[in-house]
């Protein structure tokens with residue numbers, strides 16, 4: 593259990609900002625610029641950059657324009673990386689989100705040290721509750737520093753969304769949608785295999801500085817339209833509403849945004 597009670601957000605969250613790009617390459621370029629801006633602001637504030645990421649198609653899109661840069665814009669030594677959700681398998685298992693991120697991203701960045709990447713404790717795979725508590729302690733270690741925190745405030749959380757509107761490992765109608773206390777929780781009945789996972793919870797999501805959903809392809813059209821145009825459905829992704837000054841952004845390609853009527857914003861020159 594988290595050592596501090598969650599804060600109830602007091603102000604009304606801002607509506608999501610939707611960016612739609614002609615294709616996945618443009619999306620990746622702008623996403624990289626956005627991440628670098630978030631990084632720079634975070635370093636200015638606290639001299640480090642805390643990021644949580646999901647698995648799925650995201651790591652590849654994220655890595656594309658961040659790795660192999662020669663402009664020195666990415667301050668890799670300041671990054672501290674967590675997983676928004678993780679599957680309870682060994683780290684070298686192909687279902688592992690760490691394994692996927694490492695394959696697509698981390699292993700291609702020699703400057704990134706292993707200790708900057710917060711993985712689950714795989715010695716606890718047989719005890720999801722304990723493993724989840726141990727991962728929560730990793731967050732406590734990173735966030736309960738000089739400032740006394742009620743909730744971890746990630747500089748950036750990057751998420752994908754499944755066809756049913758799930759994000760992290762928070763699935764429609766699952767009791768974990770109501771979790772108000774734990775920062776990290778186990779789930780043993782995930783409808784998307786593998787069934788055993790851990791996930792960060794809304795107390796973490798809804799206190800982040802910035803959250804960005806990232807998705808591409810026509811397979812996302814319907815779920816994206818539902819999540820943005822029909823908040824009354826309360827899909828897990830629509831419930832992501834960081835408390836002010838936090839903001840939520842959607843980075844998608846035109847194929848994914850074809851159905852939604854939600855207004856597109858122009859991506860700023862960063």
Ligand SMILES: O=C(O)[C@H](O)[C@@H](O)[C@H](O)[C@H](O)COP(=O)(O)O
Pocket residue numbers: 646647648649650677678679689751752753754758759760761784
């Ligand atoms: O571990 C997981 O299963 C993911 O973290 C999950 O939340 C993912 O982000 C979405 O299912 C979208 O996945 P795609 O990007 O592959 O569609």
